[in-house]
Amino acid sequence: MLAAMATAYRCPQDGTRADVSSLTWCCPVCRGPWDLDFEIAGPVRPGALSGRVNSLWRYEEVLPLGSPTTTLGEGRTPLVPLTGTVSAKLDFLMPTLSFKDRGAVMLAELARRLSPERVVADSSGNAGTAVAAYCARAGLPCTVYVPEGTSPKKTEQIRAHGARLEIVPGDRESTALAARAAADAPGTFYASHVFNPYFLHGTKTYVYELWEDLGGRLPDAIAVPVGNGTLLLGAALAIAELRAQGLIDTGPALIAVQAEAVSPLAAAFHAGADSLPDTPPGAASPTLAEGIAIPRPPRARAILAAVRESGGTFLTVTEDQIRSAQLDLAARGFYVETTGVACWAAVGGWTDRSVVVPLCGAGLKTGLAA
Incomplete structure (x- = not known):
């Protein structure tokens, strides 16, 4: 099997390039x-997949x-119907209980090959727990920056994987700035x-799944x-690749969902x-959907372009809708964290077209919405 090839980093704004080994x-x-x-x-050949590893690495031609x-065996999560037109992909069944494992395994595997002195990450919780777990798997020292107010269950998980935890006063933006400052240190x-x-x-x-x-x-x-x-930009990448391979004729509409309290893209x-x-925006309003x-x-410009090019739209959901959606999914057997129920809150009542929603993170990560 020929391997896919990543040739360089490229800035979408000014065309600057850098080697992927840097x-x-x-x-x-x-x-x-x-x-x-x-x-x-x-092209990914459907008939060639049956004998492959039962994880996301089965799509080796396009990775x-x-x-x-x-790897921790990530990917290949179940797809189950919720209504006659709405199905859910159960990405909360990943090794660290969120969809972020899909990308975190790529980052940790890349870092392992580059052998840095340290790895740093910033997160509202789920990406941090995923990076901590995969760095543990790769034997890499890891520091994760999170905002104050991050769910104690998530910070507990980060520490359990052996990562150093840095709790940053302020919001998610302050956390990102602190991590980026640390990222500029040599060997990081x-x-x-x-x-x-x-x-x-x-x-x-x-x-692809x-x-x-x-x-x-x-x-x-x-x-x-x-x-x-x-997740949206990854979806747009896959749709473009599937079309380029002649495996689909047209792509689905991308429906982007934000919490009404923090909805700059919408x-x-x-x-x-x-x-x-x-x-600069003012202070972000509090929301149960902390992950978004x-x-x-x-990547705001790319997100907006991807939704428009797909013929999709942005929807927003209120805090009451998030609470109700979490309880409704729990009554159906799915205990999902508050960010992960946003899409069900937005499109659960659709009957005119087929739609898939991701159940992104396990409810045990945040608990039941108050």
């Missing part, structure tokens, strides 16, 4: 996130890394689920919760803007 974490010119110049090795030693690999594009090539396997489970097709729409947009989308305003409470996502 520890650079952002464009040195604009300080923005990297994209990945990437060539898939060939930027192969032959991993860091910044395992950023936002800035490093290898993470997106992990989350794209979510859609849907395509396989649905017999070589995709639903009419895919709903995803959006803060930094890593506001920009409905205002017809292609980016967020330059003016991101006032200034660095």
